[in-house]
Structures are given as C-alpha cells and as structure tokens.
Amino acid sequence: MEVNFIHKTKYFLSAILIAAVSVFVGCSKIYEVQNEDLRSQISFNNNFNDFLSIYEMVEHINSTKSSQGIKRTNLDSIEKQANCKIIIIDSITSDGDGYTYRIQFPEYKKGFNQSALNYDGKARFGSVMVDVSQNYRELNTTSTISIGDTNAFYIGSLNNPIKKFSGKINLNRSLLGVLSMTFSQVKMVTEVDSMIFSGHLDIQWSLGDITEGLFNDVINYNGDGAFSYNNLPNTSWRTSLALVKNIENGCSANVVKGILQIDNNDLRYRIDFDPFNNMSCDNIAKIYSAGKEYEIRIQ
Numbered sequence: 001m002e003v004n005f006i007h008k009t010k011y012f013l014s015a016i017l018i019a020a021v022s023v024f025v026g027c028s029k030i031y032e033v034q035n036e037d038l039r040s041q042i043s044f045n046n047n048f049n050d051f052l053s054i055y056e057m058v059e060h061i062n063s064t065k066s067s068q069g070i071k072r073t074n075l076d077s078i079e080k081q082a083n084c085k086i087i088i089i090d091s092i093t094s095d096g097d098g099y100t101y102r103i104q105f106p107e108y109k110k111g112f113n114q115s116a117l118n119y120d121g122k123a124r125f126g127s128v129m130v131d132v133s134q135n136y137r138e139l140n141t142t143s144t145i146s147i148g149d150t151n152a153f154y155i156g157s158l159n160n161p162i163k164k165f166s167g168k169i170n171l172n173r174s175l176l177g178v179l180s181m182t183f184s185q186v187k188m189v190t191e192v193d194s195m196i197f198s199g200h201l202d203i204q205w206s207l208g209d210i211t212e213g214l215f216n217d218v219i220n221y222n223g224d225g226a227f228s229y230n231n232l233p234n235t236s237w238r239t240s241l242a243l244v245k246n247i248e249n250g251c252s253a254n255v256v257k258g259i260l261q262i263d264n265n266d267l268r269y270r271i272d273f274d275p276f277n278n279m280s281c282d283n284i285a286k287i288y289s290a291g292k293e294y295e296i297r298i299q
Helices: 002-020 036-063 076-082
Strands: 024-026 085-090 099-104 123-132 142-147 153-156 163-175 178-189 194-207 217-229 235-247 255-264 267-272 284-289 292-298
Touching: 036 076, 036 099, 036 123, 036 142, 036 153, 036 163, 036 178, 036 194, 036 217, 036 235, 036 255, 036 267, 076 085, 194 235
Parallel strands: none
Antiparallel strands: 024 292, 085 099, 099 123, 123 142, 123 153, 142 163, 153 163, 163 178, 178 194, 194 217, 217 235, 235 255, 255 267, 267 284, 284 292
16 A cells, blocks of 8 residues: 555656646737736736645645654655655644644755756745644644745746745635635745735635545635736736646646636736636636737646
8 A cells, every 4th residue: 555655646746746836828929918917917827826836735745644644754755756855843733733844945046957847847945834733634624834035935947037935825624625725915026026916715626635645636726816916006816717626647737627817907817727618638728808819828
C-alpha cells in the first residue's frame, strides 16, 4: 500500500504543480488590444491562479493520510516532488492548539537558472506557514495559511517577472466535502506592477473528498470578491458558473469548465473556460467583452 501511495503521489505532484500555477497567455489578438483595463483582467487571471496554487499545495499536504495528523514519514515523497522542505513545528493535536508546519522553498535570488524550475516550468522560493486547529477532516476545523511580507512566497519562470505574494488565507470546514475560503488584502508585486485582491470561495468536491491527497479529485470553486491593479479602480469578480478542476494526470493543468465574470464600472468581461462545451482538458479559453471575443491559451 505504501508503494502504491508514493507512486500516486509522484504523478499527483507533477500534475497538481502544473495545475496550480497555470498562466493565462493571450494569442496575438489579445496583444493587439491597447486596453489597460483588459490587460488588468488577464493579469488578474494569471495572479489569481498562482494564488490558488498556494491553497492547492497546502490542501494536498493536509489531506494526505490526514487521520494521522501531520507525520514526518508521510511528507518525504511530497518534498522530493515539490522541491521544498516541510518543517513540522507542532504535530500534536491533543495539546488543544492543533498542529503547525512550514513549507520552505529555497531562498529567492535574482537570476535563477533552469535548475530552479519545477515540473510546470515555474520556480518557487520563500515560505508558507500553515496552522490547523484539529484533525483536518473533522467538521469545524479551521486552517490558516500565512505568508509574511518579509519572508514572502515567490513564484515565477525564466521568461516572466518573479511574483512576490504575501497575505493570509483562512479555511473552514463547515460541511463534509466542503471548505470555505476567505482572504483579504492579499498582495502580489513584481518589479513592474502590483495587485491586491480579496474574496470568498466555497470549495466543494464532486469526487474524491475522502481520498488521500488531491489525486483523481474533481473540485469546484465558487465565489466572489474584488481586486485592484496598479492605479486602476477597484474591480469586482465572481464565478457565474463554478470553476471545475479535474485533478488527474494529463488533465489537471486546466480548468475544464466554468465562467469567471469581471465587472469594472460599465465594463464587463466573461472568461469561459469551456468555450466548446465539451469539458475538454485542452488549454483554450475565451474572454468576451462588448461584443468581442479574445482567445487565450493556458500555459
């Protein structure tokens, strides 16, 4: 059984790390648009997906052999796949304050090379702190994911600016197979721009909520919030159709269904992740606005 678990974890990490940090890159038609507001919508999709990757990384750790709490022997294979160290600070739930651990990536230095990249072509640096109130599967369990401003979390690739994230994510298990996520004033900065976003997401499993980790799970994200990009006015976002991710090898890189709506004053943008209505695992999505459509590809 242990060999099978490690085998599944290997394929899971290669899949989920690709899924967790997928970047939305426009076709030439997108780049022809001299519209700063439209660029901000594309930037939000990019940054928001990198933000969600932090949660998904923590979710996999928390839900792997969760009945045992957090144990060193369950973490070794995850560390190898994610190029990180998981440092257990408090692993005892009986003391009344749950358990705490830190996900430690290499220290960020400018000019990183190919060797720093993970499976998805992204490099990760810095650290993430996680506090869980009790056994992760129990009702009313709360989890807090904290990223400091000085010891922040960095993510990027060789051809794109490195992103620095800081902020806090709160999770609450209100129902079986359902997590409620809230986040406020999460910051993302690069050398050229910045973004602050807040919101609420209900995370619900269609499949796999009681299995180990996230491999072979089907997850739905549904919620709303707001973001600000550089000096543009505050903009609202919501899922008008829940975003669905099928976490299996070869498919989890993309949202397979769902519509994200972004409103800024009188401007409205709809991002359709299943424009051909076939729940395909391909990397094509479309943005619709003011009677026009723009194809984007997820990479």
